[in-house]
Amino acid sequence: MIFEFREANPSDTEVIWDILQEAILRRKNDGSNQWQDGYPNRDILGADIENDAGYVLTEGEKVIGYCAVLVNDEPEYTNIVGKWLSHGDFLVVHRIVVAGDYAGKGLARQILFEVENLALAKNIFSIKVDTNFDNIAMIKTFEKLGYVYCGEVTFRGSPRRAYEKIVLQI
Template sequence: MQELDDDFILRRAAISDQEKIWEILQQAIQRRKNDGSNQWQDGYPNSETAIIDIQNKVGFVLEKNNEIAGYAAIIFDVEPAYENIEGKWLSEGEYAVIHRVAISEKFLGQGIATELFLKIEDFVKSNQVMSIKVDTNFDNIQMLKILDKLEYSYCGEVHFRGSPRKAFEKILT
C-alpha cells in the first residue's frame, strides 16, 4: 500500500465549510449525470445534506495545502440499509460507513479519492474500529475502480433509498 501524502489532512467539517462542500457535491452530481448514471439525480444529496452531516459531526473534508479537495461522511453507527444484504458481510462487529464521497473538480485526476479513502481508513482505525462498509451505484465506474484498487471486497447488494447498490467491506489491519 502506498504511503500517505503528508500534504493531505482529513478533518471534521465546520459549518463554515458548508458552501464549499455543497459546491463539490454539485460538481459530483453533474459528473454522475454526465456519465449517464442515475446516482444522485433525484435531489439527493442536497445543500441541507452537508449541513446535517456537519451538525451530526459526520462530515469530513480532505484538505491539500489548506484547500478543500474532497468530502465524505464517516458514520460510526449502524446503517439500516446494510442490515438486509443480499449476500454476506465479511464481519458482524462494529463498522464505519462511508457515504457521499465527492472530489473537487480542481483536484480530479490527482488520486485524491484514493488519498481520501486512505486517510479515512487511518481515522477509522484510530477509533478502534476495524471494518469499513460502503455502497455505490452499479454504474459508478470511478468508485468501483477505487474500491477495487484499495481491496474492498464485494459482499452483495443492498437497497439504499429505494435503489439496489453494490455493497463492499474492508477489514482494516
C-alpha cells in the same frame, strides 16, 4: 501535495456544497442516475456536519474533497442481499466527492486511506461502503484498495454494490 483530513465545520459548508454540485453534474454527464434524485442535498450536508460525520480533505487551506463517516449507522446495511465479512463495529463512508479540478488524481483513494486511519484510531476494523452499479471509477477504487464485494443494498429504490474492507493495524 500535502493533505489534511479533518472534521468539516459549518464554515466549510458552501465549498462542500459546490464540490457536491460538481460531482452530481459529473455523474449526470456520465449517464448515471446516481445522485440525480435530489440526494445528497443541503439538509443531508448540514446534518453530516452537525453530527460530526462530515470530513474534508484539504490542500493547504483549500477544501478539495469531502465524505461522510458514520459509526455503526446505516440501517439499509442490515438488509444486504449477500453477506458482510464481519458483524462487529464498522465505519460507513458515504458521499465521497473530489473537487472537479482535482478529479482523476487519486484523491478518492486518499480519502479512503484517511478513513482507514480514522477507523484504526477509533479501534474499529471494518469499513463498509456502497456505490451505484454504474459508478465504474468508484468500483475500481474500492477494488484497488482491497474492498471485497459483499452483495447488494438498496437506497431510495435503487440497488447498489456493497463492499467491506477489514483494516488491520500493522
